[in-house]
Amino acid sequence: MKSPRVLNADALVLIARRFGVLAEPMRLRLLHALFGGEQSVGELVRRTGGTQANVSRHLQTLAHAHLLTRRKDGLQVFYAIADPSIFQLCELVCGSLEKQLAKQAGVFAR
Amino acid sequence: MKSPRVLNADALVLIARRFGVLAEPMRLRLLHALFGGEQSVGELVRRTGGTQANVSRHLQTLAHAHLLTRRKDGLQVFYAIADPSIFQLCELVCGSLEKQLAKQAGVFAR
DNA sequence: AATTTATATGAGCATATGCTCATATAGTAC
DNA sequence: GTACTATATGAGCATATGCTCATATAAATT
Incomplete structure (x- = not known):
């Protein structure tokens, strides 16, 4: 375990x-x-299944946050995941939520 | 590496x-x-340095999300971190942001 | 019971966020 | 050039979120 960061x-x-x-x-x-x-x-x-406008906006948000890269090729624009820590982040949150829900389910399961 | 989750x-x-x-x-x-x-x-x-009302509200939000536990003792209420995955989550995000900022700084540092 | 202390909450305002529609931009094909 | 396609964006609306002030609740003290 590392010592906790100091955050300003x-x-x-x-x-x-x-x-x-x-x-x-x-x-x-x-x-x-x-x-x-x-x-x-x-x-x-x-x-x-989203609208074109909405998907485009959200992709921009993700790209501006440097979570996605943007590559233009002819008429099309291709996005890709730029920051692989996303995978671990989702794993962590999913795991934590699963544990939490399992615990809650356990309240009824007796 | 685990196979990616399917998420509904x-x-x-x-x-x-x-x-x-x-x-x-x-x-x-x-x-x-x-x-x-x-x-x-x-x-x-x-x-x-927050106001009492605001801090109280935010603590509730965190507790409702099961990120904090709440313990009442006399007049006081004590909160504590309930989900240790928070630590890793913060580490991940901080690390990712640091890398990102370092890269951006590098653009100028030559 | 009345007073004091610690925490929570209702109400209201200001700002942020997301969505949609219509339109703009940029590249391709004719 | 004109027409067509893929993507981006301005405008406007609806909802969500955060903050503050005042007040409510709950426990301790006298």
Whole structure:
């Protein structure tokens, strides 16, 4: 175990923003769809069932946060996961939630 | 590496909520203050410099999300970190942000 | 019971966020 | 050039979120 970080106000704002970017189901949906690799916007629209405008906006949000890379090829734009820590982040949160829900379920399961 | 999870819409909403809880500087401040162990509300008010009302609200939010435990003793209420995955979560995000900022700094540092 | 202390909460305001529709931009094909 | 396709974006609305002030609740003290 490392000693805990000391965090100043600015750092906390940055961290909060990062979490905020991950705090939308559609953005998580997009990240999830990109787990398998680079996809075009159109492909992501099809996969997620969102509107083109909305998907485009969320992709921008993710890209501005440096969680996605953007590559333009002709008419299409391809996005891909830029920050592999996303995978671990999702694993951590999913694991924690699963444990929590299992515990809650246990209250009834006797 | 484990194979990536399959996530349905409900799961994504839960995960998004969890991230949302972490997406406020004051809540991160409170978690950070609790890294060293259980604290009373009053103590947390002093440490964070927030108002009593605001700190109390944020603590509730964190407790409702099962990230904090609540223990009442006489007049005081003590909160503590309930989910140790928080530590790893913060480490991950901090590490990722540091890397990102270092890269951005490098653009100028030549 | 009345007073004091610690915490929680209702109400209201201000700001942020997400969504949609329509339109703009940029690249391709003719 | 014109027409077409893929993506981005401005505007406006609806909802969510956070903050503060005042007040409520709950426990301890006298």
